[in-house]
Amino acid sequence: MGRPDLNRRHLLATAGGLAVAGSLAFAALGTGADALASGADTRVRYWNLFSGGDGANMIAMLDAFRKEHPGIDVKDSTLQWGNPFYTKLAMAAAGNHAPELGVMHMGRVAGFSPGRLLDPWDEDLLAKYGVRKADYNPALWNRGVIDGKLYALPLDVHVQLCFYRKDVLKKADLLGDDGRMIQVTSTDDWFDVLKKAKTVQKKGLQTIGLWTNDQNFQWWFFVAFYTQLGGTWFDDGDTEVLFDVDKATQVLEFFRKHVTDGYVIPGAPTGEQFINGAPFTWEGNWSVPVFSGAKLDYGATPLPPVFGKQATHAESHSFVLPHQAGRGGATNETAHELAAYVVTHAVQWAAGGHIPAYTPTLSTAAYKKLTPQNEYVSAMYHQATEPKVWFAGSTGVLAQDLGPLVVSSTMGSAKPAAVARTMKNHLTRLLASKNPMDGRTAAQGGAAA
Amino acid sequence: MTTSAETVIAPARTRTATATATATVRRNQGFQHGGWFVAPFLALFALFVVWPLLRGVYLSLTDANISGDGANFIGLDNYREALHDRAMWDALGHSAYFTLLVVPCITVLAFLLAMLAHHIERGKWLWRLCFFAPFLLPSTVAGNMWQWLFTQGIGLFNETFGLTTPWLTDKSYAMLAIVIETLWWTVGFSFLLYLAALQGIPDHLYEAAKLDGANAWHRTVHITLPMLRHITGLVIALQALASLQLFDQAVVMMDFGPGPELSTRSFVQYTLEQGFTSYRVGYASAMSVIFFVIIAAVALARMALLRNREEGTR
Numbered sequence: 111m112g113r114p115d116l117n118r119r120h121l122l123a124t125a126g127g128l129a130v131a132g133s134l135a136f137a138a139l140g141t142g143a144d145a146l147a148s149g150a151d152t153r154v155r156y157w158n159l160f161s162g163g164d165g166a167n168m169i170a171m172l173d174a175f176r177k178e179h180p181g182i183d184v185k186d187s188t189l190q191w192g193n194p195f196y197t198k199l200a201m202a203a204a205g206n207h208a209p210e211l212g213v214m215h216m217g218r219v220a221g222f223s224p225g226r227l228l229d230p231w232d233e234d235l236l237a238k239y240g241v242r243k244a245d246y247n248p249a250l251w252n253r254g255v256i257d258g259k260l261y262a263l264p265l266d267v268h269v270q271l272c273f274y275r276k277d278v279l280k281k282a283d284l285l286g287d288d289g290r291m292i293q294v295t296s297t298d299d300w301f302d303v304l305k306k307a308k309t310v311q312k313k314g315l316q317t318i319g320l321w322t323n324d325q326n327f328q329w330w331f332f333v334a335f336y337t338q339l340g341g342t343w344f345d346d347g348d349t350e351v352l353f354d355v356d357k358a359t360q361v362l363e364f365f366r367k368h369v370t371d372g373y374v375i376p377g378a379p380t381g382e383q384f385i386n387g388a389p390f391t392w393e394g395n396w397s398v399p400v401f402s403g404a405k406l407d408y409g410a411t412p413l414p415p416v417f418g419k420q421a422t423h424a425e426s427h428s429f430v431l432p433h434q435a436g437r438g439g440a441t442n443e444t445a446h447e448l449a450a451y452v453v454t455h456a457v458q459w460a461a462g463g464h465i466p467a468y469t470p471t472l473s474t475a476a477y478k479k480l481t482p483q484n485e486y487v488s489a490m491y492h493q494a495t496e497p498k499v500w501f502a503g504s505t506g507v508l509a510q511d512l513g514p515l516v517v518s519s520t521m522g523s524a525k526p527a528a529v530a531r532t533m534k535n536h537l538t539r540l541l542a543s544k545n546p547m548d549g550r551t552a553a554q555g556g557a558a559a
Numbered sequence: 560m561t562t563s564a565e566t567v568i569a570p571a572r573t574r575t576a577t578a579t580a581t582a583t584v585r586r587n588q589g590f591q592h593g594g595w596f597v598a599p600f601l602a603l604f605a606l607f608v609v610w611p612l613l614r615g616v617y618l619s620l621t622d623a624n625i626s627g628d629g630a631n632f633i634g635l636d637n638y639r640e641a642l643h644d645r646a647m648w649d650a651l652g653h654s655a656y657f658t659l660l661v662v663p664c665i666t667v668l669a670f671l672l673a674m675l676a677h678h679i680e681r682g683k684w685l686w687r688l689c690f691f692a693p694f695l696l697p698s699t700v701a702g703n704m705w706q707w708l709f710t711q712g713i714g715l716f717n718e719t720f721g722l723t724t725p726w727l728t729d730k731s732y733a734m735l736a737i738v739i740e741t742l743w744w745t746v747g748f749s750f751l752l753y754l755a756a757l758q759g760i761p762d763h764l765y766e767a768a769k770l771d772g773a774n775a776w777h778r779t780v781h782i783t784l785p786m787l788r789h790i791t792g793l794v795i796a797l798q799a800l801a802s803l804q805l806f807d808q809a810v811v812m813m814d815f816g817p818g819p820e821l822s823t824r825s826f827v828q829y830t831l832e833q834g835f836t837s838y839r840v841g842y843a844s845a846m847s848v849i850f851f852v853i854i855a856a857v858a859l860a861r862m863a864l865l866r867n868r869e870e871g872t873r
Contacts, residue, residue: 192815197625197835204626227626323728323819377711377725507837514821523730523820546624546839549631 151183152444155209157202157432158188159195163399167462168452175451182444192505196222199432203227208432210445216253216426217496217503219262220555223547229431230259235443239450245468247490253498254428262428264467265453266460268395269489270330270423271410278389281310290485294414297364304373304390312387317373319380319391320365322520325513326505328365330423331392331413332516335361337494338417344497344541348552351537355530362519362526364416369520376521384408398463398482410482412489424493425504426467429453465490499552500545511536619844625834630841637845647846649821650829651853653734657809657825658802660738665798666791668742669749674779676750677757687754694747702811705740709812727812730822737809737823744808745801749794756790757783796861803854806831826850 160168165188172184187209189195196218202208204227214222222228233243243251246264254262274284274291284303286292294300308317321327341357344350368374375383384391385404391397392413401408412422429449431437452459456466457476460483469490471477478484496502496509503509512533519529544551619637623630641647676686693701708716709726717724726736760783768778806827809818817824817832824832830850834843 193832193836194815200625200838204628223626323725325816325820377728379710379712382712510817510832510836514817518820521730521820544622546622546837546842547626549622549629 151181152440153183153185154211154441154444154448156184156186156211156445156448157195157199157209158186158213159191160188160213161191162396164396164462164464167458171452171455171458174455174458175448178451179447182448184448200227203433206433206435208434210431210434210441211449212430212432213265213427214262214430215504216250216262216264216428217498218506219254219428219430219503220256220498221500221503221506221545221547222430223545224256224259224261226547227433228261229433229437230261231263231431232442232446233260235446236263236450239447240454241450241468245470247467247469249493250426250467250490253426253495262426262430263449263453265427265429265456266464266467267424267426267490267493268464269486269493270327270334270413271393271395271486271489272413273384273391273393273397273401273408273410275384275387275389276407276409278307278311278387282306282389290409291411294416295418297367297416300414300416301367301371304368304371307389308373311389315383315386315388316375316378317389318368319378319383319388319393320368320374320520321380321392322365322369322374322376323517325517326509327392327394328516328520329509329513330394331365332358332361332512333496334413334421334423334494335364335417337421337423338415338419340419343537344499344552348497348499348541348555351534351541353534353537355527355534358530358533359527360417362516362529365516365520366522366526369522395463395465395486399461408482410486412486412492420488420492421494422489422492424489424495427464428467499541500547500555501540501543501552508540511540615844615847618841619848621841622839623841623844625838625840633841637842638849640842641845641849646821647826647829647849650824650826653822653824654803654805654826657734657738657741657805658799660734661741661802662795662798664738664742665746665749666794669746669753669794670787670791672746672750673753673757674783676754690750691747693744696744698744698807699811701740701744702808705736705743705808706812706814709736728819730819733813733818733823737805737812740808740812741802745798749798752790752794753787756787760786792861792865796858799857799861800854803857 156172158168169186172186176182176184189198196214199208199212199214200222219228224230236242241263250264250267251260254260254264272291276285276289279285279291284292284306292303294303304317311317320331336358339354339357339360341354342352345352369376380388380391380393381397381400384393385401385406395410398410412420415421429452431442431445453466453468454471456464456468456471457474460466460471460477460480463483465483465487466472466477472487472490496506499508501507501511515524515529515533515536518524519526524532541552545555548555618630620632620634621630622633622637672690676683676690679686696704706727708714711717711723711725711728714726716722716726724732726732764782764786765778768782773781804827805825809823809825810816810828813823817828826846827850830843830846833839833846
């Protein structure tokens with residue numbers, strides 16, 4: 111009776127063993143086949159977070175690169191925008207499975223443990239492929255420099271804009287001779303403009319879209335106007351909070367007034383309302399393809415300088431080299447080549463509304479022809495950015511912490527002055543907190559160097 | 560109990576020694592075979608449940624970050640910080656609020672739907688299918704669907720009921736929106752439990768009641784409800800434990816954000832944010848342990864309550 115039992119067991123064991131061995135063999139074949147398919151090519155894996163119109167533009171640029179460089183195999187992966195992307199990139203870099211090339215928001219670089227999760231760019235290699243510091247706005251370039259090394263190569267600047275409908279503003283006599291919106295230099299001017307626009311606009315729509323319920327947009331707008339007032343965040347050594355509660359209150363009251371004066375319908379979808387005839391909306395420049403696609407007669411300026419000084423919120427998409435233990439050689443050089451190619455061929459990218467960071471692009475005839483891009487290109491030189499500390503950056507800890515506070519003031523759940531004080535308390539706590547990646551505070555981190 | 564068992568075993572001892580020996584061998588062999596059969600499960604259980612649990616407790620005592628290296632032992636600092644973290648208590652409050660809204664609603668609704676499906680004569684299968692089908696959807700599908708339904712200006716929900724409520728963008732409504740979605744999505748499970756229990760109530764009870772002149776209302780109150788008491792306890796307990804762990808439908812409906820003015824950020828979501836957005840794996844682990852204790856307390860309280868009640872009815 112024992113024999114057949116044993117045989118069956120042997121059979122099972124053998125079958126199991128074969129299955130395991132077989133799958134391993136197939137796996138090996140798989141990688142082999144992959145390698146064979148690309149021949150002697152150099153493979154660059156590239157992770158980005160671009161979907162929608164941006165995604166299509168990026169893929170078009172990659173395809174152009176592939177056509178010109180048949181020997182290079184670009185393997186691009188598009189991942190979900192925002193925190194899921196950064197989590198994946200961090201874990202891949204920590205586990206030594208990082209791609210050769212990645213995209214990040216500039217503001218996130220300081221908190222992304224440059225040196226450990228990110229490798230620095232070789233500026234000589236970049237120069238070989240045509241990208242030099244001299245081709246950039248120095249302030250922008252320096253945002254990517256940490257401890258004297260370049261960790262983020264800027265691709266673009268993306269800014270918050272005031273979109274306006276020319277057809278509506280014309281009726282209210284709010285367009286200048288050049289066909290663009292008249293200049294606004296104070297909050298009184300601004301509310302005057304809104305009042306006039308409201309009298310001629312389609313009924314049932316809001317006058318302006320402010321993303322009153324969105325913690326990201328409200329935070330970005332806050333950074334813009336707080337910077338217009340000359341507000342600062344921390345001292346140079348990141349040891350002291352210089353946040354000005356009075357200035358912050360002024361900004362928060364300005365936002366709130368849009369709601370209390372009835373220019374905003376809280377929660378209304380801003381883009382749709384604009385397309386349907388609402389005179390204004392404040393939006394990221396990435397909405398340009400959406401509004402152009404809807405064939406609207408519209409313009410876009412940087413957020414109005416209602417506090418006297420030009421400044422609009424700006425972030426940058428930048429290329430980074432996620433940390434690889436064995437970075438170097440041909441794949442690393444190819445990563446430099448690809449990034450340099452995309453940066454220097456960014457007219458296509460500008461069609462998505464972004465301002466190319468590589469300044470020679472801005473003076474090309476092709477770029478100058480783009481509307482409304484040519485109307486807000488000046489925003490490149492009036493950037494309001496978050497402080498350069500580890501907890502800042504697009505959808506970072508700072509934005510997640512303070513964004514909801516701004517919303518609570520704009521929506522009327524809390525008084526502006528009280529919210530401004532709470533913001534200062536939060537900033538104090540954040541400044542004292544340690545970066546979990548290296549256990550150092552912003553003052554000890556030296557990331558602002 | 561013991562005495563009667565011994566009297567049964569006693570004669571067996573008088574049997575031959577060989578028989579006892581064979582039995583022992585067989586029992587040992589049986590154990591060994593059984594052990595091998597359970598081994599794959601035990602290995603996976605140890606690898607994916609026991610080990611992560613122990614590792615989580617260890618990490619909660621360190622300042623570990625997401626990269627996995629350079630963690631220092633910091634004792635109970637994370638727990639101390641968590642207990643003073645207002646955002647954590649707020650998040651726990653949101654989870655508790657959600658639970659308080661969902662559990663009673665789902666219990667009553669599941670019972671009513673089960674009664675309906677049980678007593679309706681025509682198209683029984685259709686009713687059962689309709690009530691249960693949403694439960695089979697993945698949370699992402701259900702969440703996305705309701706996000707569209709609730710969208711202001713173009714959503715079907717407001718359109719149907721002639722409302723202009725900003726369901727997803729106002730902090731007074733956001734949690735209600737998630738509650739409504741959860742009711743629709745998960746009521747099917749409790750409905751099924753009730754339906755099975757209803758079918759298990761013997762008909763003769765109703766017949767006897769009818770003969771005694773009890774009307775439908777009396778039969779429901781005095782027969783159906785008492786007969787369903789145990790299942791109601793089970794439904795409440797399962798729903799409470801599931802609702803406290805609110806996460807997926809909420810983040811899907813809020814585009815992975817914490818909702819308007821943080822109003823729908825649940826405990827689980829805040830833990831995830833700390834671990835994977837702020838990269839504080841040690842701190843997030845400490846919060847997980849705290850949450851584990853809370854959930855375990857609720858489960859134990861329920862067991863204690865049940866035991867008391869059973870003893871009371873005896």
